[in-house]
Amino acid sequence: MNAQRRSVRPSQTTNGDGFRYRGKKRSLCRGILDYPSHMSSIAIGGFATQTRKDIRMSKAEDNKAIGKTCNLGVVDELAAPDMLLQYSLHEPRRGRDDIKAFMTDFRRAFPDLSFWGTADLIAEGDYVVGQWEGGGTHTGPAFSDFLMGSLPPATGRKMHFTGTTVLRIQNGKITQEIGLDDGVKALTQLGLIKGA
Numbered sequence: 001m002n003a004q005r006r007s008v009r010p011s012q013t014t015n016g017d018g019f020r021y022r023g024k025k026r027s028l029c030r031g032i033l034d035y036p037s038h039m040s041s042i043a044i045g046g047f048a049t050q051t052r053k054d055i056r057m058s059k060a061e062d063n064k065a066i067g068k069t070c071n072l073g074v075v076d077e078l079a080a081p082d083m084l085l086q087y088s089l090h091e092p093r094r095g096r097d098d099i100k101a102f103m104t105d106f107r108r109a110f111p112d113l114s115f116w117g118t119a120d121l122i123a124e125g126d127y128v129v130g131q132w133e134g135g136g137t138h139t140g141p142a143f144s145d146f147l148m149g150s151l152p153p154a155t156g157r158k159m160h161f162t163g164t165t166v167l168r169i170q171n172g173k174i175t176q177e178i179g180l181d182d183g184v185k186a187l188t189q190l191g192l193i194k195g196a
Helices: 059-068 073-078 096-109 183-189
Strands: 004-010 019-022 079-086 114-117 121-124 127-137 143-146 149-151 158-170 173-181
Touching: 073 079, 073 096, 079 096, 096 143, 158 183
Parallel strands: 079 173
Antiparallel strands: 004 019, 004 121, 114 127, 121 127, 127 158, 143 149, 158 173
């Protein structure tokens, strides 16, 4: 195997919250890897916020920015026109407009929604894999996009869960974002299914 691994380590130019990528070779995945997972982009967790690797913020500033911004332009920049977005909590989404509508509705329902990387991104061939965690508080409008039920407006319920995302990159664009997440945990926290 000729795996290309991108190690994410604290930068010496910050207080430990900034990141840089190391590695000798850049592959077709270069553009995606330049979006740090701690700045949650479409590339990890499916939610776009501040995404440029040259933006450095403390963790507290980063979290505040995530809660206030959602850069849907990242979808047009990184996603193929017919990209597939698929996670266990929701129906699969196809295409930039469908993905942006989903992201907008999800963030309206969970205004503090955020996701961040928890491990090095790994790239090989046309694939990039990342681990993440995240969640948010349902303080917005009713939300009916979960496969297991709907939430009335502003329940105040919190969800926090983890997952792994596999991206397929072709011609410099994401064609698939397939995630395996701990949806049972999130749905239990939201009261949509009962715990054992």
